[in-house]
Amino acid sequence: MGRGWLLAAALAVGCATTPTVAPTFTYAPPAGTRFVRTVKLVSETSLVGSPFRQREEQEFVWNVSFAKEGDLTVVTQQLQRVAVRINGADLLDGERVPGSGVSVDLLVSPEPRVVGVRGAERAAEALAGLVTAGSERGATMFGPDQVREIAVARFEMVIRDVVGRPTAPGSTWGVQDPDNVILKKVMTVDRLEPCGSARCARVTAQYEVNPQAAARRAMRSAAAFLVRNGVNPAQAEVVDANMDYRDELLLEPSTLIDHAATFSQIARVTFAGSDGKTIPVEFRTALEQSSSFP
Numbered sequence: 001m002g003r004g005w006l007l008a009a010a011l012a013v014g015c016a017t018t019p020t021v022a023p024t025f026t027y028a029p030p031a032g033t034r035f036v037r038t039v040k041l042v043s044e045t046s047l048v049g050s051p052f053r054q055r056e057e058q059e060f061v062w063n064v065s066f067a068k069e070g071d072l073t074v075v076t077q078q079l080q081r082v083a084v085r086i087n088g089a090d091l092l093d094g095e096r097v098p099g100s101g102v103s104v105d106l107l108v109s110p111e112p113r114v115v116g117v118r119g120a121e122r123a124a125e126a127l128a129g130l131v132t133a134g135s136e137r138g139a140t141m142f143g144p145d146q147v148r149e150i151a152v153a154r155f156e157m158v159i160r161d162v163v164g165r166p167t168a169p170g171s172t173w174g175v176q177d178p179d180n181v182i183l184k185k186v187m188t189v190d191r192l193e194p195c196g197s198a199r200c201a202r203v204t205a206q207y208e209v210n211p212q213a214a215a216r217r218a219m220r221s222a223a224a225f226l227v228r229n230g231v232n233p234a235q236a237e238v239v240d241a242n243m244d245y246r247d248e249l250l251l252e253p254s255t256l257i258d259h260a261a262t263f264s265q266i267a268r269v270t271f272a273g274s275d276g277k278t279i280p281v282e283f284r285t286a287l288e289q290s291s292s293f294p
Contacts, residue, residue, distance in 0.1 A: 021192060021199055022254040025162040027112040029066040029073060029255045035293045036080070037062045037258075039154065041285070045222040047229055048268075048280035054225040057085045060150075064291075071110055077151060078103035079123060102126045104151045112163060112256075114155055120148040154289075158249060158258045161187055167201050167253040181217060182245075184208035195259045196293055198252045205247035215241040215269040218283040231279055236271040239278060243267050263287040 039060045046053035061081040067074045079102050084091040102123050107116035124144040161175045171189045190202045215238045219226065223233045243266070250260035267283040 021167055021201070023167060025165050025167055025201070025251070025253050025256060027073075027108070027110075027159060027163050027256045029075075029257050031066055031068045031073075033255075033257065034063070034065045035257075035291045037064050037077075037289060037291050039287065039289045041287045043221075044282075044284045045218075045225050046282050046284075048282055050229075052229050054222065055085075055087055057083075059083045069107070072115070073108040073112070075106040075108060075155070076103050077106070079126075082127065104147060106151060106155055108155070112159060114152050117148045117151060120144045120151070123147045157247075157263065158251065158261060159256055161185070161205070162203060162249070162251065163256065167192070169201075181210050181213045182207055183210055192253075193250075195250060195252070198254075198257075200250050200259055201253050203249045203251065205245075205249075207243075207245035209243040209245055211241035211243050212238055214243050214267055218267045218269060219271070219281075222281075222283065226281070231271055231273060231281070236273055236279075238269060239272045240270040241267065242269075257291075258289070259291050261287075261289045 039058075039062070041058040042055070044053060044055045059082065060079065063076075063078040063080050065076045065078075067076065103119050104123050105118040106114050107118070109115045121144045124147045127147070161177075165171065165173055165187070167189060169189050169191050173187055175185050175187060177185045184207070186206045188204050188206070190204055192199055192201055194200070219233050219236065219238075226233055226236075244264070245266075246262075246264045248260075248262045249258065251258055263286070265283075265285040269281050269283065271279045271281060273279060
């Protein structure tokens with residue numbers, strides 16, 4: 001599910017050169033590579049035509065580094081800062097997680113595939129200590145399973161659908177998304193462009209979505225908000241749904257180090273309540289990720 005990342009200008013010393021680009025996307029981040037990744041996630045539910053809305057904002061800043069353990073790549077994500085706000089109120093705000101070096105390690109096989117996660121329990125414990133006392137939402141947001149899912153999901157969103165695919169501009173391929181709401185997903189290499197001292201591919205994704213299934217999921221995720229505004233999710237019927245899902249990635253083809261990404265989901269759903277009254281609701285989720293390099 002982020003998951004935009006910012007593009008830097010390319011600088012060359014002496015005569016201008018164009019970095020070579022691998023013919024296929026290859027996961028090969030060099031050991032010792034380090035950068036800072038910022039992930040911002042905003043989810044908003046609103047009743048169309050009324051001032052009622054719920055807005056949840058999350059921001060994570062990670063120090064990311066790569067190392068090798070045998071044939072595995074170890075991706076260390078050290079949490080530098082985390083903030084969570086609901087309707088403008090701080091649920092969690094930590095400029096730095098207490099303790100020394102709270103981090104989550106992904107163990108990645110050569111395929112590449114995440115074969116292990118280390119540190120999720122410790123990270124969850126540290127995050128739980130920062131949540132505002134008495135917050136029901138915070139108590140369920142940062143358990144070990146949730147932390148593990150966040151770490152793995154960010155990796156898969158960037159890597160899974162491009163590795164082994166052609167990098168030439170105009171290349172297009174379909175992928176089977178594990179999300180059963182997604183009926184069809186098509187990836188396209190829009191262009192190659194400079195990113196720092198490397199050359200990146202800008203890749204976009206277009207979706208065909210099952211509108212009824214997506215609407216039901218959106219309704220479940222915002223059930224409490226809907227109940228407060230007169231919609232009983234158990235009794236509401238979806239009478240119309242329009243979906244707009246978009247992704248964009250900026251990657252180094254030869255390493256799959258990510259420089260930027262945006263993931264956007266917009267669902268406009270009209271429900272009919274038990275009394276037959278129609279209620280239009282809009283669900284928006286936007287994830288922006290950016291990486292800064294030393």
